[in-house]
Amino acid sequence: MRVIVSSAHGVGMLPFNRARAWLPVAVSLAGFILGHSPAWADGPSFDCRKAVLPAEKTICADPQLSAIDLLVSKAFKDFEPAFGGDKRKIARALIVDRNACRDDAACIASAQNNALQTYGSAPSWVQDYNVALIGKKALETASRAPKNAEQPLPGSIGQCGLTHVKSLTARLGDDPLETAGPESGSAATFVNGGTAVSYDREPGLVSSKVSDAVVMCLMSIPRDCPDGDERGRIYYGIDLAVKGSWALPDSQHMCGGA
Numbered sequence: 001m002r003v004i005v006s007s008a009h010g011v012g013m014l015p016f017n018r019a020r021a022w023l024p025v026a027v028s029l030a031g032f033i034l035g036h037s038p039a040w041a042d043g044p045s046f047d048c049r050k051a052v053l054p055a056e057k058t059i060c061a062d063p064q065l066s067a068i069d070l071l072v073s074k075a076f077k078d079f080e081p082a083f084g085g086d087k088r089k090i091a092r093a094l095i096v097d098r099n100a101c102r103d104d105a106a107c108i109a110s111a112q113n114n115a116l117q118t119y120g121s122a123p124s125w126v127q128d129y130n131v132a133l134i135g136k137k138a139l140e141t142a143s144r145a146p147k148n149a150e151q152p153l154p155g156s157i158g159q160c161g162l163t164h165v166k167s168l169t170a171r172l173g174d175d176p177l178e179t180a181g182p183e184s185g186s187a188a189t190f191v192n193g194g195t196a197v198s199y200d201r202e203p204g205l206v207s208s209k210v211s212d213a214v215v216m217c218l219m220s221i222p223r224d225c226p227d228g229d230e231r232g233r234i235y236y237g238i239d240l241a242v243k244g245s246w247a248l249p250d251s252q253h254m255c256g257g258a
Contacts, residue, residue, distance in 0.1 A: 042066075045073035054102040062105060064129050068112045071126070075119035083226050083256055093223045094118060097157050106133035106217075107158020114157065114220035130219070131247065134158075134236045138215040142240055148213065153192040154235070160217035163192035165210050165239070171197055171252065177206060190214060194235060196248040204239065204246035212241040219247060225255035232257075 101107030151161035171185025
């Protein structure tokens with residue numbers, strides 16, 4: 001599985017490509033990371049003795065999340081908004097995303113990874129940790145939901161829901177994905193109104209079939225954008241029938257693009 005994010009000109013690769021392709025691997029990776037936490041020397045960016053919010057307490061209790069929080073604080077110092085927005089307003093929106101997660105570690109990791117991507121980029125280990133946690137949460141969501149459930153498209157970072165594949169086509173939607181050439185990219189639509197698109201032939205989508213049950217989790221919401229333009233939300237998806245997974249944006253262009 002590769003995570004694709006959009007630039008102002010189109011969809012492109014960022015270092016999320018270290019993420020794993022198969023659902024069982026996501027589970028084992030999550031177990032390894034959660035059970036073998038390295039002894040991080042730094043973080044978080046705040047005094048844990050004064051932590052009050054559930055998200056703050058969860059960060060303080062997790063060495064990886066603590067280290068990520070410090071990275072976010074450092075990255076903000078050199079951040080320059082791409083569209084002339086208010087730097088502190090953007091940062092406040094990202095902090096609201098984080099705090100809205102409460103004690104949900106998968107949600108916090110997604111919100112903090114989104115902040116790092118907004119401020120510049122995230123180290124590969126941060127992205128691996130994010131994918132491991134969100135993959136685990138996706139599986140838990142699937143295990144709790146009634147069979148063949150149809151749930152709304154997630155609207156908040158860290159939220160997951162079950163849906164089904166509605167269509168699988170080339171990137172521009174002009175050919176069935178099954179017969180499209182490798183240069184045609186890939187795209188999917190889902191019954192809940194969600195979409196996924198890639199300039200590449202995404203293995204997780206290629207292995208899927210129309211009507212397959214899928215868990216979708218919202219990983220990021222662009223915050224450094226022109227007013228009213230939120231294109232480029234990234235969703236993590238797992239096809240429960242064939243076990244393929246992906247993390248792709250909902251459009252060909254990031255906010256502010258063509």
